[in-house]
Amino acid sequence: MKILVKDADIFNGKEFIGNGLIAIEDGTIIHCGSGSLPDLWKPDEIIDGNRLLALPGLINCHTHAGMTFTRGYADDRPLMIWLNDYIWPLEARLTADDIYWGTMLGISEMLASGTTTFADMYFMMHRAAEAVKESGIRAVLSTGMIGLGSGVNEKLAQSVDFAVNWRGEADGRISTMLAPHAPYTCPPPFMKKVLDKAEKHQLPLHIHLAETRNEIEEIEKNYGKTPIEWANDLGVFNHPTLAAHCVHLSSEDMHILKEKGVGVAYNPQSNMKLASGTAPVAELSRLGVKVGFGTDGPGSNNSLDMFFEMKAGALLQKLAVNRAEVLPANEVLAMATSTGADILGLKDVGMLKKGMKADLILVDMDKPHFTPTFDPIAHMVYSGKGSDVSFTIVNGKILYEKGVFRTIDVEEVKQEVHIRAKRLIKG
Amino acid sequence: MKILVKDADIFNGKEFIGNGLIAIEDGTIIHCGSGSLPDLWKPDEIIDGNRLLALPGLINCHTHAGMTFTRGYADDRPLMIWLNDYIWPLEARLTADDIYWGTMLGISEMLASGTTTFADMYFMMHRAAEAVKESGIRAVLSTGMIGLGSGVNEKLAQSVDFAVNWRGEADGRISTMLAPHAPYTCPPPFMKKVLDKAEKHQLPLHIHLAETRNEIEEIEKNYGKTPIEWANDLGVFNHPTLAAHCVHLSSEDMHILKEKGVGVAYNPQSNMKLASGTAPVAELSRLGVKVGFGTDGPGSNNSLDMFFEMKAGALLQKLAVNRAEVLPANEVLAMATSTGADILGLKDVGMLKKGMKADLILVDMDKPHFTPTFDPIAHMVYSGKGSDVSFTIVNGKILYEKGVFRTIDVEEVKQEVHIRAKRLIKG
Numbered sequence: 001m002k003i004l005v006k007d008a009d010i011f012n013g014k015e016f017i018g019n020g021l022i023a024i025e026d027g028t029i030i031h032c033g034s035g036s037l038p039d040l041w042k043p044d045e046i047i048d049g050n051r052l053l054a055l056p057g058l059i060n061c062h063t064h065a066g067m068t069f070t071r072g073y074a075d076d077r078p079l080m081i082w083l084n085d086y087i088w089p090l091e092a093r094l095t096a097d098d099i100y101w102g103t104m105l106g107i108s109e110m111l112a113s114g115t116t117t118f119a120d121m122y123f124m125m126h127r128a129a130e131a132v133k134e135s136g137i138r139a140v141l142s143t144g145m146i147g148l149g150s151g152v153n154e155k156l157a158q159s160v161d162f163a164v165n166w167r168g169e170a171d172g173r174i175s176t177m178l179a180p181h182a183p184y185t186c187p188p189p190f191m192k193k194v195l196d197k198a199e200k201h202q203l204p205l206h207i208h209l210a211e212t213r214n215e216i217e218e219i220e221k222n223y224g225k226t227p228i229e230w231a232n233d234l235g236v237f238n239h240p241t242l243a244a245h246c247v248h249l250s251s252e253d254m255h256i257l258k259e260k261g262v263g264v265a266y267n268p269q270s271n272m273k274l275a276s277g278t279a280p281v282a283e284l285s286r287l288g289v290k291v292g293f294g295t296d297g298p299g300s301n302n303s304l305d306m307f308f309e310m311k312a313g314a315l316l317q318k319l320a321v322n323r324a325e326v327l328p329a330n331e332v333l334a335m336a337t338s339t340g341a342d343i344l345g346l347k348d349v350g351m352l353k354k355g356m357k358a359d360l361i362l363v364d365m366d367k368p369h370f371t372p373t374f375d376p377i378a379h380m381v382y383s384g385k386g387s388d389v390s391f392t393i394v395n396g397k398i399l400y401e402k403g404v405f406r407t408i409d410v411e412e413v414k415q416e417v418h419i420r421a422k423r424l425i426k427g
Numbered sequence: 428m429k430i431l432v433k434d435a436d437i438f439n440g441k442e443f444i445g446n447g448l449i450a451i452e453d454g455t456i457i458h459c460g461s462g463s464l465p466d467l468w469k470p471d472e473i474i475d476g477n478r479l480l481a482l483p484g485l486i487n488c489h490t491h492a493g494m495t496f497t498r499g500y501a502d503d504r505p506l507m508i509w510l511n512d513y514i515w516p517l518e519a520r521l522t523a524d525d526i527y528w529g530t531m532l533g534i535s536e537m538l539a540s541g542t543t544t545f546a547d548m549y550f551m552m553h554r555a556a557e558a559v560k561e562s563g564i565r566a567v568l569s570t571g572m573i574g575l576g577s578g579v580n581e582k583l584a585q586s587v588d589f590a591v592n593w594r595g596e597a598d599g600r601i602s603t604m605l606a607p608h609a610p611y612t613c614p615p616p617f618m619k620k621v622l623d624k625a626e627k628h629q630l631p632l633h634i635h636l637a638e639t640r641n642e643i644e645e646i647e648k649n650y651g652k653t654p655i656e657w658a659n660d661l662g663v664f665n666h667p668t669l670a671a672h673c674v675h676l677s678s679e680d681m682h683i684l685k686e687k688g689v690g691v692a693y694n695p696q697s698n699m700k701l702a703s704g705t706a707p708v709a710e711l712s713r714l715g716v717k718v719g720f721g722t723d724g725p726g727s728n729n730s731l732d733m734f735f736e737m738k739a740g741a742l743l744q745k746l747a748v749n750r751a752e753v754l755p756a757n758e759v760l761a762m763a764t765s766t767g768a769d770i771l772g773l774k775d776v777g778m779l780k781k782g783m784k785a786d787l788i789l790v791d792m793d794k795p796h797f798t799p800t801f802d803p804i805a806h807m808v809y810s811g812k813g814s815d816v817s818f819t820i821v822n823g824k825i826l827y828e829k830g831v832f833r834t835i836d837v838e839e840v841k842q843e844v845h846i847r848a849k850r851l852i853k854g
Contacts, residue, residue: 371498
């Protein structure tokens, strides 16, 4: 399959490179930018890129896609009431089929709003993996593990089995991690077992760290250290690590994250909605820590639209440090694309250039809210919305085009989720 | 003209009232809710409301619509550099025709994202008024006045002429205010003249108050009081007043706003983007001060989409007071509709009920990001985007339907703005 995008303006994942051609063959970008193609190269499909902006597909670095079932279920409640009385009881009733349909719904929303890769931490992940495989999206999947209570070793074994069996599947679109949930749910003896498995199977780690003030207090009380120090002292960061949230950080914590090359998933809207706090992303960025964006689960956001996330995340940093010039649009868009891919350990996506996998989106710039067009990059961050995405392409396949899904029966998906949601709230 | 909306779920501006009928005749709602219509009442147009949510059109309480020309022009710069080196020089080159086209572009964006009324403060407002008249939207227009330099009296006279001549025009869709820009640009002798005119012509006031820390310091230095005290002591609040921003408030300031019935326009995204601060809206709301939402101008946002504004505004308050339960979705949606109308002095819009003007929108709930649908009101605030709006109706006329404008040649508008923007940056 050969696709040619003609005359599009291009943001390559790091910077705006002007107008050019993008040629895709067998899932790979074989040309991107100015210049021309060999006369003999004949595309199967041509996309007229006039008034479209091409950019790498957005990378959602932290979510729980199956939580679509909790979207709008119990908003505006204090965190512990929200979790104890609503979210956890509902989640306890989720079946493997629910996970499949809930994840497929999340994938539908993500493809329609320009996300081509998501990092997911949830449970019964083999069903999430099936949804990824069928839909054509790219994902980094992990089973969230609680190291408390009974059956812990069995859960770890299942989690490792999933990670080992599914990595590289779906034409390489699936990669996997091990996901100990958080410092307050994973005691050190359990963490040591997890790290042994990570070492043995060469699996990266995905963990929630330093999300709430409560967590900081609890870890300080139990271990006399910060969550980042706790993780570092256990040796977590000797493995490639994706650390979600990192809201409450000491100066020393930030240096540890930098020194150890930890990737941080910044989830501004979830952190605001749950009143968790403001991650010091402007400072992390200044120090050179790699930060990508995550939406967190649809229960605490309640959207998987990365355009919202970029805008809220940029604006929040300007407010937090009282400087309008921090986190400029180009940096934000790079975080949501090339840096996001980097912190997920994906070497062949996140940039539009020759040899990379063809994961890209085409955004319709011919809208009132993109007029005038002094700066298309600023428009992506400050004026854009997921609905501006005209084409979503993953691994060289067009999965979504102007409201139409090519691999998903979205009517069936919505219907299934509506029916299942009614069952889930009845208990 | 008679329009019937059948089988829609309805938020009436205060609360969700379930499924029902909305009947519109000659611009007025003659029935809203359950029940039935007289057999003899035959609509000219029927809208199937299945999977649509009907709500009052969103009320944008503070913007400068003509600033669409500055959208994305010079983002991520410190405030004074942004203003001095970019915005003000560009604005100085705006012609009356530019104001018309720039405002028409803003109106296009607003109608397409569900806004039916906007409160505007800009200049050469007769041309903005023409755009309002032709497009069919509702607006509260005012000429921003600087009380410094030469020609001040002449500008005041022109501003009063505009306000007196245009109020009630366009089938009553236009109302007007007097708009002294801000405490730091309007010395007390000028303010007294403005207030005399407001009294004489019974005109409400629209003013920027307490937006930045700089303003607080400057007014404290020059007058020994806060901007709110300054305005109150001058007698501003003896007139109906729309106060934009109110970011930096003392406890006494908040009580003055409450006691005097001042309406506050909360512009969370502009205040974040310009690093101005966080308005204490949770506290204002607790005290019973009337607060609506504003987008501010497209130069400092850069969007006129009120859905973004609601979400960012709600999330920011939860973060600021560290309580996930403040500013719940129902309150936010009421602020953006009924309270917004209230603080603009519009008695016959902002609510869907018999006898009100038919200003309403119909939102397509049949989307992945609105699935499941436990709570359609939470969905409006936390999951919605302007592009979810299927119908925008003002004064009983359908102005926008599923991407199509009925009163605006949007291709011409975009083209005019592109051409004019190129001229404007050349200087």
